[in-house]
Amino acid sequence: MQITINGKSLEAKKGQNVLQVAIANGIYIPHLCYHEKVGAAGKCRACVVEIEGMRGLQTSCSVPVREDMVVETKADTVLQAQRLVVDLMLSSGKHDCLSCEQSGHCELQDAAYYLGIERPTCQYGDINREVDETSEFIKIDRNKCISCGRCVAACNNTVVNQVLDFGYRGHDTEIVFNTDKKMAESTCVQCGECSQICPVGAIIDKHAIGLGRLWELDKVETVCPYCGVGCKLNLHIDRKSNKIVKVSGVEGSPTNDGMLCVKGRYGFDFVGHEDRLTTPLIKEDGQFREASWEEAIELVASKFTSIRDEYGADTIMALASAKVTNEENYTFQKLIRTGIGTNNIDHCARL
Amino acid sequence: MTNDIKGLKDSDVALIIGSDTSEAHPVISARIKQAIIEGRTKLIVIDPKEIKMADYAEIYACQRPGTDVAVINGMMHLILKNGWEDKEFIKERVEPETFEALKSEVEKFTPEYVEKISGIPAAQLIDIAELFGKAKVAGLYYAMGITQHTTGVDNVRSTANLQMLCGNMGVSGGGVNPLRGQSNVQGACDLGGLPVVYTGYQKVGVDAVQEKMEKFWNAKLNNKPGYPMTVAFDKAFDGEMKAFYIMGENPMISDPDLHHAEAALNNLDFLVVEDIFMTETAKLADVVLPATTYAEKTGTFTNTERRVQILNEALCGPGESKHDWEIHQMLANKMGLNWNYKCAEEIFNEIAAVTPSYAGMSYARLGNQGLHWPCPTEDHPGTPVLHVGKFAKGLGTMFAVPFKDPAEMPDEEYPTYLTTGRILQHFHTGTMSRKSEGLNRLAGPHVMISVEDAERIGVGNSEDVKVTTRRGTITTKAFVTKRIPNGTAYVPFHFWEAPANILTNNALDPIAKIPEYKVCACKLEKA
Structure with missing residues (x-):
């Protein structure tokens, strides 16, 4: 079927939502909770658009396409609403890009950039949420969490480890491990799916901290060296030191669709290990x-x-x-x- | 695997037998769990340990180690008795006389008889057979829990019997699916890393094959099949074998009965090891050659679903290390051959030229998705599911498989079953994973024992336990858990500090020559 976005007629398939058609056609709409792997949550409200014949603004991730639908993503009312949403997210956390690991591939930063937000207009004074660095490979900084729910969905529905969930209510809502245990004490298996899918700097690969921004690193796609599943992974390489800084799963790969296990994602120390044999x-x-x-x-x-x-x-x-x-x-x-x-x-x- | 990973979701019922899937193949376990929570698939788990996947199972059954043939025969007995077999499939695709032989063999495997052998309650076996037998499409997933037995071949044949009986072959979501344990174990087999076959399973000693290979390589070839590794170790021990050349393997951790393996290697005139670290095996070598890791090379791996995928070189290897193929080329040329490969892709093209199942593949075609073999021609899309419509050999053969006990059973002196395997955080002999301090902190050596056994010998969690078999003793920490039954102990084999294979029995399957890592008899004591 055909739909129109911003005056342009585009091909769409039944069952797609408006956001998916926009993404497929290179039209950017800020979106922080939707991810193709975990689907629509309709939570963050950053992806609101105007749709002809529908009252008010609509979250583009949750509206299925219809024949001849007309969508506007850049109307003033749309941008204003998106700006408000993103502004409030920035206001309600410690989103300090300067030293944030995620800077450069942070989706909140991308949204702020797109909407021209330099600084949040207000700032909560009482934010001091827990930073959990207890686990071996993953750092959780709840001050940067925007409660988008991607990690919760991925942990429960993608890798089905069923560790992460939302705990508490309202202003106090935060992601918790099992019954609000420390990550290291929880049943988490450190697969890192949550870190891969987190749109901001709230869930970070610990050992990569400070070793380089993603854009400074070369990305090389290869195959995991461990078990026989053949998970496709990206090695993020620092050319200056000839070292692997970080590993990520290849989204859309028919073997693993971005998923990895603790060994494939974090067990690469052996490659650059000082005990490697270097001469006959x-x-x-x-x-x-x-x-x-x-x-x-x-x-x-x-x-x-x-x-x-x-x-x-x-x-x-x-x-x-x-x-x-x-x-x-x-x-x-x-x-x-x-x-x-x-x-x-x-x-x-x-x- | 006869089937592909993506098709897992098409199983109405999945049977996991002899695979601790979430530990050893975590991403496949995620795919199975997805299918379960989406309501597509019901899971049956049969394993001596109550593995994590059992939490997601409709039915979990605990069999005694080494009783799989009896359990599967029992399932088939019930399926036949209730008429749940796929009559049309059997009529069209199975050799009738072999089906008859199977039928008469499983006749005596009543649920009560199977309960006596396996410990699985008769009523539970009936439930399992019904769920599996009535499923439209059922997939069977196993790993070394099926193969590492003196009855390994019998076990595998039993899984194939069951899947043919229920018409689960050649359909998406069905199949007999061994989950392969190492990144390129499938490829090493495909590429002729076996004593009886050249690439693509072309048999050594067959005149037409010998002629083809001699012409292709322009060399005179030995037409006598070689020795499997397990047999070669015995021959080295006896002094008959003089030299070993070991590439990227660490038998000093992975072989059964390590004292015997060490004596065998020490008895050689000459041992060459080509590896990335000074492994336990390399320490015994006369010459050690430094090679490169996965991150430092271009080439291909073939995964458990027969998908050939490209590795891209991301880093330079350290010092003077070289790619394994470069080392082989230097040696070949020193030994008077005339090799001149310039890159891995050139070698791959030669593989495709001589290997029918890889013939249609090239790096350009593999791209970033890979291709499943067989892929015989350049326009062939690859084969995600084998045996669709017809078996490669024509009609399928069923095997009447009688039940046999494991080679070593618990007795008065060694009253406990010992079984071995993997854990999530480490891999194989630890050459790679043990270099990660993080992984080492997450999991170390241990023996999993039941609460009853722990109480009997008087140890608590994390206290030292001495595990002894007829071959040797290790001392390691107790991991006391309700997930293992009274009378069974489990030791992961990754750890040199407490090597499980000091304990294991090197009794072999008579055909596959695979050692019985999954069952022997041990004694537990407080250390």
Whole structure:
């Protein structure tokens, strides 16, 4: 079907809401609680628009499209209402962008930028909510929370760990773990889905704090090295230090749709670990010494050749690896089969 | 997996047997839980531990370790007795004589008989069979809880029997779905990292295959199948095997009966280890070659649903470390071969040229979504679900599988079942995950024991327990929980400080040569 947004006729599918059609067509409407993964909540009211024939302003995330619908996202009344919503959010928290980890990919910041809000017009004086840094990998700063509910929905409906919820009422509403436990004492499994979906700086990957803004980092899409699910992930790389700063799940991936586990998201220390092997080693009198590639390869090739010639190729065994690539398993078995001349190759599929 | 991950949501009933899914495959468990809370799927969990997934199950049943054949035979007995089998599927797609043989084998597996073997109450087995048997589409999900037994092949055949009996093959949401435990364990198998096959499971020793491979590689090839690793260790122990070349594996943590494994490796004339760290295995080596990690290389992994996906190089490896394929190329050339690969993509193209199931793939086609094998031609969309309409071999074979006890059963001296496995926070031998202080703080070595056993030996939570089997002893912290039944203990195998595999039994499945990590007999004592 066709709908019109800001005078432009656009293709829309039955079942979509107005916000989804706008996003698909590159039209920005501030939205802080809606996320394609957790759907519409209709909570934040930042996505209000004018729809011809409907009374008052409508939250675009919750209105399904109709044939020939006419939508206006930039009318003065619309912008004024959006501005008020975003202004009040900024007023009711400690949204200090200067040192906030999320600055640069904060959706509240994007909304303020779009609406031209420099400073909130009022400021609550009594905000001093709890910062929970008890857990291993995730920092919760409730002062920055806008109660959008994305993390609660993601924890309950996406990863279905059912740890996060809203607790208390009205002005005191905040996200809680189980029955308002500290994160570390809760049943949280540190999958980090909440941190990935949080639109602001309220839920942050702890170990990445201070290591660079997202825009300073290169993003490289690859595959998780742990179990066999094959979750797609982005490595956020600091080129200056040649280090991984942060890992995020690839949204829309058919294997994991952005989800990761605690190992895939936070267990990457081994890559840059100081104990990594950096040079070939040869054992002499029970001790390893450093060697050049030339020397090590020469030794291995000559040893394999002499053992093969003396005892036969089938006295040599090779263990391939379930942790290296297809290409490397291929070259390995090709080497063993054509270079040494045995089919003694196996790996730990059974172990 | 015969099926794909996305299709999980199409299971009306999911049976998890022998997989602690939320610990070992957390993202797949999330997908199953989604289907449950959305009301699409009902879950049955059968496991000796009351795993977290049991909290989401319609029915949770606790079987004695090593009794899966009896449980599945019992389910099939009831399904046949009540006429819940898929008669049309059996008629059209199963070898009739094998179906008859199965039928007569399961005849004696009455719920009462199965209760005696497995400990699952007869009434509960009836409920399980009804829920599973009446489901329109039921998916079966397992992991090493099915395979790591001396009856591993029997167990797998039983799962296939059940799925054919209920007509659950070749449909989205159905299938026999082993959840593979390592990032590229599927790919290592696909690419010929096995003693009996070349890439794409082309059999060693078959004349046409030998001829094809000799021509393709321009080399004279050995036509005798090789030894599986578990057998090679025994042969090294006996002195028959002279050299090992180990790439990216750590058998000194992952092998059964580690004392035996160490003696075997020490008995070699020459051991080469290619790895990223000085692992427990590398310490025993004569030469250690430094390799790169996933973040430092381009290449492909094939995941549990047979989807081939691209890894992109994000970092340079440290020092003089090299990609494994570069190391292989240096060695090949030193040994007189003439290799000249310039990048991983060139190797992939060679793989596609010689591997029928990968023939239609290229990096350009894999893109960011990947492709499921088999993908035989350049215009083939890949195969998310296997066996649609027809089995690759024609008619499906059912197997009459008699029940056998595990190799080692509890007795007076060692009265407790010992079973091993993984926990969420760590991975395999710990070479990667143990380098994270955070993960180490989240979870350390322990033995999971029942409240009754803890009281009997007089230990509380986090107190030291001595676990002893006929192979050895470890001392580790008690994790006392109601989630494990009286008379069973569970040790995760990731930890060098308390290696579970000092304890495990290296009795092998006669066909698959897989060790029986999931069952042996132990004794628990206060340390």
